Amino acid sequence: MSTEILDPVAEAEESAPSRRRLSRIGVIGWVSIAIIALALLLAIFGPILRPFDPNLSDLSFANVGPFGSHLLGFDGQGRDVLSRIMEGARTTVLGAGFVALIAVAIGTTLAIATAWFGGKFDASVSAGLDVLFAFPGILLAVVAAAVFGPSLLSAGLALAIAYSPYVARVLRGAALKERAMTYIAALEVQGFGAWRLCVRHLLPNISSLIVAQGTILFGFAMVDLAAISFLGLGVQSPQADWGVMVSEGKTSLLQGYPIVSLTAVLCIVAVVAAVSFLGERLDASSKDVLR
Amino acid sequence: MSSLLEVRDLTVQLKMDAGPREVITGTSLDIGEGEAMGLVGESGSGKSMTAKAIARLLPDGATVTGSVTFDGTDVLALSGDALLKHRAQVAVVFQDPRAHINPVRRISDFMTESLRILDDVPKAEAVRKAAAALDEVGIDDPGKRLKQFPHELSGGMLQRVMIATALLSEPRLLLADECTTALDVTTQAEVMAILDDLRRDRGLSMLFITHDLELAGAVCDRTCVMYAGQIVETSAASRLHEDPLHPYSAALVQARPDISSTAERLVAIPGRPVSAFEAPSGCRFAPRCPHSLDSCRSTDQVLTDLDGGVVRCGRATDLRGNLLDGAHV
Amino acid sequence: MLRFIARRGAMLVATLLVASFAIYGALYLAPGSPIAALTGGRTVPPEVMAQLEARYHLNEPFLTRYWIWLTSALHGDLGESIPLHEQVSTLIAQRIGVTISLVLLTSVIIIVVGVGLGIVGALGRGTVDTGVLFASTVSAALPAFAAAVLLQFVFGVMLGWFPVLGTGDGFVDGLRHLTLPALALAATSVALVTRVTRTAVREELGREHVQTAISRGLPWSGVVQRHVLRNAAIPITTVVGITIASLIALAAIVETAFGLNGLGAYLVQAAQNKDFAVVQGISLVLVFAFVITNVVIDIAYALLDPRVTLGSRAQ
Numbered sequence: 001m002s003t004e005i006l007d008p009v010a011e012a013e014e015s016a017p018s019r020r021r022l023s024r025i026g027v028i029g030w031v032s033i034a035i036i037a038l039a040l041l042l043a044i045f046g047p048i049l050r051p052f053d054p055n056l057s058d059l060s061f062a063n064v065g066p067f068g069s070h071l072l073g074f075d076g077q078g079r080d081v082l083s084r085i086m087e088g089a090r091t092t093v094l095g096a097g098f099v100a101l102i103a104v105a106i107g108t109t110l111a112i113a114t115a116w117f118g119g120k121f122d123a124s125v126s127a128g129l130d131v132l133f134a135f136p137g138i139l140l141a142v143v144a145a146a147v148f149g150p151s152l153l154s155a156g157l158a159l160a161i162a163y164s165p166y167v168a169r170v171l172r173g174a175a176l177k178e179r180a181m182t183y184i185a186a187l188e189v190q191g192f193g194a195w196r197l198c199v200r201h202l203l204p205n206i207s208s209l210i211v212a213q214g215t216i217l218f219g220f221a222m223v224d225l226a227a228i229s230f231l232g233l234g235v236q237s238p239q240a241d242w243g244v245m246v247s248e249g250k251t252s253l254l255q256g257y258p259i260v261s262l263t264a265v266l267c268i269v270a271v272v273a274a275v276s277f278l279g280e281r282l283d284a285s286s287k288d289v290l291r
Numbered sequence: 292m293s294s295l296l297e298v299r300d301l302t303v304q305l306k307m308d309a310g311p312r313e314v315i316t317g318t319s320l321d322i323g324e325g326e327a328m329g330l331v332g333e334s335g336s337g338k339s340m341t342a343k344a345i346a347r348l349l350p351d352g353a354t355v356t357g358s359v360t361f362d363g364t365d366v367l368a369l370s371g372d373a374l375l376k377h378r379a380q381v382a383v384v385f386q387d388p389r390a391h392i393n394p395v396r397r398i399s400d401f402m403t404e405s406l407r408i409l410d411d412v413p414k415a416e417a418v419r420k421a422a423a424a425l426d427e428v429g430i431d432d433p434g435k436r437l438k439q440f441p442h443e444l445s446g447g448m449l450q451r452v453m454i455a456t457a458l459l460s461e462p463r464l465l466l467a468d469e470c471t472t473a474l475d476v477t478t479q480a481e482v483m484a485i486l487d488d489l490r491r492d493r494g495l496s497m498l499f500i501t502h503d504l505e506l507a508g509a510v511c512d513r514t515c516v517m518y519a520g521q522i523v524e525t526s527a528a529s530r531l532h533e534d535p536l537h538p539y540s541a542a543l544v545q546a547r548p549d550i551s552s553t554a555e556r557l558v559a560i561p562g563r564p565v566s567a568f569e570a571p572s573g574c575r576f577a578p579r580c581p582h583s584l585d586s587c588r589s590t591d592q593v594l595t596d597l598d599g600g601v602v603r604c605g606r607a608t609d610l611r612g613n614l615l616d617g618a619h620v
Numbered sequence: 621m622l623r624f625i626a627r628r629g630a631m632l633v634a635t636l637l638v639a640s641f642a643i644y645g646a647l648y649l650a651p652g653s654p655i656a657a658l659t660g661g662r663t664v665p666p667e668v669m670a671q672l673e674a675r676y677h678l679n680e681p682f683l684t685r686y687w688i689w690l691t692s693a694l695h696g697d698l699g700e701s702i703p704l705h706e707q708v709s710t711l712i713a714q715r716i717g718v719t720i721s722l723v724l725l726t727s728v729i730i731i732v733v734g735v736g737l738g739i740v741g742a743l744g745r746g747t748v749d750t751g752v753l754f755a756s757t758v759s760a761a762l763p764a765f766a767a768a769v770l771l772q773f774v775f776g777v778m779l780g781w782f783p784v785l786g787t788g789d790g791f792v793d794g795l796r797h798l799t800l801p802a803l804a805l806a807a808t809s810v811a812l813v814t815r816v817t818r819t820a821v822r823e824e825l826g827r828e829h830v831q832t833a834i835s836r837g838l839p840w841s842g843v844v845q846r847h848v849l850r851n852a853a854i855p856i857t858t859v860v861g862i863t864i865a866s867l868i869a870l871a872a873i874v875e876t877a878f879g880l881n882g883l884g885a886y887l888v889q890a891a892q893n894k895d896f897a898v899v900q901g902i903s904l905v906l907v908f909a910f911v912i913t914n915v916v917i918d919i920a921y922a923l924l925d926p927r928v929t930l931g932s933r934a935q
Contacts, residue, residue, distance in 0.1 A: 130631075130635065131635050131638045131639060131642070134635050134636075134639050134907050134910060134911050134914075135639065135642075135907060136866060136868070136869035136870075136906075136910060137869075138869045138870060138872060138873070139869045139872075139887075139903060139906055139907070142872065142887055142888060142891045142899070142903075143643065143646055143647070143891070143899060143903055144646075145891045145892075146647065146650065146890070146891035146894060146896065146899045147646050147647055147649065147650040148650070150891070150892065223763040226763070226765070227763060227764065227765050227873050230765045230873065230876075230877075231872065231873060231876050231888050232888070232892060233888065233891060233892070243765075246765060246766070246769055250769065250772075250877075253769060253772065253773050253777065254772065254776070254777060254784060254785075255777075256777055258773045258777070261769045261773075262769070262770075262773070265766040265769055265770065268763065268766060269761050269762060269763075269766055272761055272763065273757075273760075273761035276760070276761070346835055348831060348834060348835055375837040375838070375839060376837060377837070378834070378835055378836065378837035379836060379837030380837075381835075382835075382836075383832070383835040385828065385831075385832060387828065390827070390828035390829065391828045391829050391831070391832045392829055392832065393829040393832075393833070393847050393850075393851065394829070394851075394926075394927055395850065395851055395854070395924070395925060395926055395927070396846075396847075396850070404833070404836070404838065404846070405836045405837065405838060408838055408839075408842055409836075409837060409838065440926045440927070442926070442927050460836065
């Protein structure tokens with residue numbers, strides 16, 4: 001009977017202005033960026049710039065509070081806390097970065113390969129990933145520590161493997177959508193190879209999602225790596241690391257001298273909060289773009 | 292015919308991110324006992340908002356001035372139980388039944404909900420009534436349908452469920468908000484016929500919102516045409532679509548395919564429809580009107596009586612009778 | 621429904637089979653022979669060696685050993701802890717109660733506080749909502765070990781309200797000992813559940829079918845209960861389930877931090893001591909619990925939402 005008279009223009013009540021998100025990240029966004037920049041600088045230059053030897057222990061200074069150039073005082077073994085925080089940034093921050101990088105690399109490869117080849121390959125890889133989903137990251141890291149001995153490397157690899165199915169699952173959906181685009185089919189007909197199409201077209205088109213996933217994983221990795229080091233299965237004491245410091249400072253904390261543990265906790269929480277804030281923003285805007 | 296509903300000088304502003312936005316400006320209309328009133332306009336004209344104001348369903352933060360009187364009661368002043376009771380008396384049939392029926396509850400639950408909760412009807416009896424109501428709107432095997440979930444029914448069937456449900460609570464006024472727009476053409480005709488029949492049987496008043504003037508003409512006694520939050524014309528439904536007085540009504544008639552005569556091509560209305568808050572001063576339709584003069588843009592137009600209806604156009608008397616032929620001049 | 625459960629059950633068995641194989645295989649590949657652990661590195665006479673090898677099936681091929689391990693595991697025999705000379709299943713049985721209590725108490729906190737705050741935030745706008753958002757943002761940034769340390773310091777050392785270490789005796793004392801660990805374990809999860817609940821309830825509030833219910837003159841409390849909360853329960857149940865499943869592994873951190881004698885803490889110790897039988901046994905139990913929880917979530921999801929064809933969880 002009736003046809004639309006005109007292009008339907010949204011009713012006034014529905015036409016709230018929609019804004020692109022990342023363009024305005026607000027004060028919290030800038031603070032987050034500053035925190036992350038600082039953490040990265042510490043991770044790179046901390047071990048060079050630290051004022052004292054992070055492993056120099058002088059028991060006569062054990063649990064002595066801040067004075068002079070020792071801005072954060074000493075830990076239970078009389079080591080300079082500020083120096084240990086600066087030294088520890090490297091394993092904590094870069095370690096998490098490598099975990100995120102490896103997980104994203106594995107996940108992206110699997111996602112694009114399954115989306116591209118589909119069929120039996122997709123089914124069997126997906127089934128394999130389903131099994132991997134049954135292993136929480138922490139558990140895998142503990143088993144890895146048992147097998148290969150506790151170290152940052154074994155914990156990091158275990159986490160990266162445990163995270164990769166999550167990345168693969170998210171990216172596979174996006175890659176499948178892109179794979180189904182007619183321009184891909186058109187290029188295929190023109191004889192362009194799978195490799196070229198994947199690298200030149202699929203990959204760039206899901207790149208915003210990849211960056212968002214990487215950022216979110218970086219936050220997770222930092223928490224989990226620190227937790228594993230806290231358990232004594234990652235970075236090994238006396239090597240400085242924020243997770244190790246939380247655990248080392250616990251005895252002092254229970255005796256009423258909390259500065260070591262709390263400083264390390266504060267550093268971890270600040271960076272994780274900043275990363276997850278930015279990660280969520282990136283994720284939301286990348287999904288806007290892909291829609 | 293006494294008025295069941297009186298809307299006087301209704302102005303509504305919605306709260307939006309960018310500040311308050313006017314969506315209805317000084318709208319007045321009456322619906323008599325048993326009368327069907329059409330409300331026609333493009334998207335954003337404020338017709339849905341008028342219905343929401345009548346049923347007191349406006350979103351939070353909306354500011355309303357003017358008055359809405361339903362059966363002698365000041366609707367805008369209602370609160371608490373009296374407001375709930377008012378809403379129960381004014382049934383709404385929405386445009387998209389699939390979105391407007393809770394997807395995780397069974398049809399029987401949806402249909403009998405207000406009977407059981409508001410009228411304390413025992414469940415078995417409520418279900419029996421629901422089955423009878425489904426039968427009335429022409430749904431086969433009501434017993435089976437009642438046990439199903441909304442996603443198991445077609446859109447047309449769901450809209451019939453919606454109508455049956457609306458009538459179950461014995462309302463006094465029915466607000467049908469584009470209730471057939473989302474359906475395909477044949478289903479639309481069926482649903483429309485059922486709605487019309489049942490309404491007449493019960494002597495129910497109705498505000499029928501649509502953007503289809505001819506459809507309004509077929510089921511309504513009178514029709515209001517709204518543009519940019521204002522009523523621009525009200526007259527008998529049947530003649531509005533044959534002899535419109537306002538250039539906008541005429542444009543709506545011509546923009547619609549006509550089955551009886553073959554038009555060379557449909558005449559689209561130039562420009563895009565605007566909402567009240569973005570409307571220009573003077574005649575709000577002037578920028579899109581083929582008959583507008585400079586004076587139209589400079590003076591606000593008022594509703595004046597003409598030929599038994601009212602029209603908001605300074606040139607209505609000049610243009611009378613010529614609008615449909617002379618439109619593309 | 622039955623077919624769905626059967627299919628899910630088959631998938632479950634397959635997953636567990638592969639997982640158990642992976643657990644066993646990984647530890648089999650570990651460098652260092654169990655004999656060295658048994659003997660503490662001393663040289664032993666060949667006949668003792670042979671005896672040990674026979675007892676622990678060390679000479680059998682890998683697949684045979686896996687099969688022996690798996691079939692005995694199905695009978696509740698998870699082997700023997702070589703350093704402790706005790707049955708792994710006995711060791712697990714002694715500790716599983718603490719872990720279960722911890723996870724249950726944490727789940728209660730997550731559901732009551734997380735879902736409760738989320739609903740309050742969504743329904744009560746303005747200051748209440750801002751408060752809820754702020755609280756959830758703060759607790760979201762608190763990983764379990766960080767929360768553990770903070771709670772120990774504030775409520776244990778400074779205020780002295782709760783014990784900071786140990787499991788405690790009896791129900792009341794045990795609960796007191798579990799309070800801080802459960803809060804620490806709940807911190808991040810409560811935040812997640814609060815946010816998901818708040819969003820879900822908000823979304824439902826804006827749905828057309830809720831407007832229909834309002835337009836029919838139903839009282840607000842009825843609209844909220846019958847429509848808003850009923851429908852929001854679908855995503856909320858999913859996130860609560862996933863969160864609880866994740867606690868199973870995270871419990872290890874909190875147990876270690878608070879010196880609780882639970883499975884997780886014991887798993888960490890066993891990993892440090894290379895007590896492979898225990899690592900295998902506990903990992904198997906944890907994976908089993910994790911997978912089962914996920915199946916329960918799937919079933920609950922399908923029961924709550926009539927639109928889903930059984931077996932497909934919405935992302």
